[in-house]
Amino acid sequence: MREKLESMKSQVTEEIAKAVHLDDLEKIRIKYMGKKGLLTEVLKGMGKLPPEERPVMGQIANQLRDYIEEILTKAREDISKREKEARLQREKIDVTMPGKIRTIGKRHPLTSTLDQIKDIFLGMGFDIVDSPEDGPEVELDYYNFEALNIPKNHPSRDIQDSFYINEDIVLRSQTSPVQIRTMEKHKPPIRVIVPGRVYRSDEVDATHSPIFHQIEGLVVDKHVTMGDLKGVLGVFAREFFGPNTKTKFRPSYFPFTEPSAEVDVTCFVCGGKGCRVCGNTGWIEILGAGMVHPKVLAMAGVDPEVYSGFAFGMGLDRIAMLKYGIDDMRLLFENDMRFIEQF
Known part of the structure; x- marks a missing residue:
């Protein structure tokens, strides 16, 4: 047994010397001193020795146990020290290096423009209608076209101009469908603006995008006239572009308004x-407008013999580009912080 204990001492010393991690030392401790460890088994077998050998072998076994505990403790201290030094080396901070600057976001020019327009119309007593329930972007053909006095054979229904999901469903090409839904749900007087995203089958270039933004305005009440429309848009123009801004109405055509401008x-x-900027004309076109067509009122359940109304619509992207001097519409959709930080 003496030889066995001496061999065990040499073996455990060698294993501890090769240990790299604390887990390795724990495995060695269990191997020799656990409940079923090699040294534990030796101690359990002491009763089988002759009585005269037991004291001597017991002393040697206890000395081996103390030796193993001692070199395990020292090895733990050495490995812990090495691991701490390695961790400090990995995690050290060079306080002489410049700090990292945290990038702070900027308000997007489209958001700033929309907020300003909202504030102007809220100040004139308009409500904002922009919930998905009031105006879904995936819209029925009825609301996007038919209820707006745009018949089946109208050019704007061409597959080249609109995104059709099927014969009866399209991605809305304008925010005007919300006017119909609003008139169906609410009785006059109505005074709302409708901001939202719209879709048209346009090629992407500096001034066009298949996705862009519009803001519609709708007023329906008794005795509403073209003069009211001019007054509202005049206030908007002066508030948004400056107090000396003048407006000019040019005759135009839209199927859902009559007269149109x-x-x-x-x-x-x-x-x-x-x-x-203005092509040397002194004027810049900003929106289309007109009196709501009697057919549109009737389709939405409003009696055109009792009520009249006006509507207007502008491209938010175009207004933002004019306001901030942006010459490429694509910049509004790229989310490049180098661009956004300029505003």
Whole structure:
């Protein structure tokens, strides 16, 4: 047994010397001193020795146990020290290096423009209608076209102009369907603006995108006239573009309004004198408008003999581009912080 204990001492010393991690030392401890460990088994077999040998072998076994515990403790300290030094080396911080600057987001020019427009119309007593329930982007053909006095054979129903999901469902090509849904749900007087995303089958270039944003306005009440429309849009133009801004109405055609007009404002760059921005005309087109067509009122359940109304619509992207001097519409959709940080 003496030889066995001496061999065990050499073996455990060698194994501990090769240990790299604390887990390795724990495995060695269990191997020799656990409930079924090699040294534990030796101690359990002491009763089988002759009585005269037991004291000597017991002393040697106890000395071996103390030795193993001692070198395990020292090995744990050494490995812990090495691991701590390695961790400190990995995690050290060079306080002389410049710190990392946390990038702070900026308000997108489209958001800023929309918020300003909302504030102007809220100040004139308009409500904002922009929930998915009031105006889904995947819209029925009826609301997107038919209820807006756009018959089956109208050019805007062409597959090249609109995104059709099937014969009866399209991605809305304008926010005007919300006007119909609003008139169906609420009785006049109605005074709302409708901001939202719309879709048309356009090629992507500096001034076109298959996805863009519109803002519709709708007023329905008794005795509403074209003069009311001009007054509202005049206030909007002066609040948004500047107090000296003038408006000009040019005759136009939209199937859902009659009469219809294109609305221009004096160029906010040159003040109407003529420059590159306005094509030397002194005027910039900003939106389309008109009196709500009697057929549209009737389709929405509003009696055109009792009520009248006006509507207008503008492209939010175009308004933002004019306001901030942006010459490429694609920049509004790229989310490039180098672009957004300029505003």
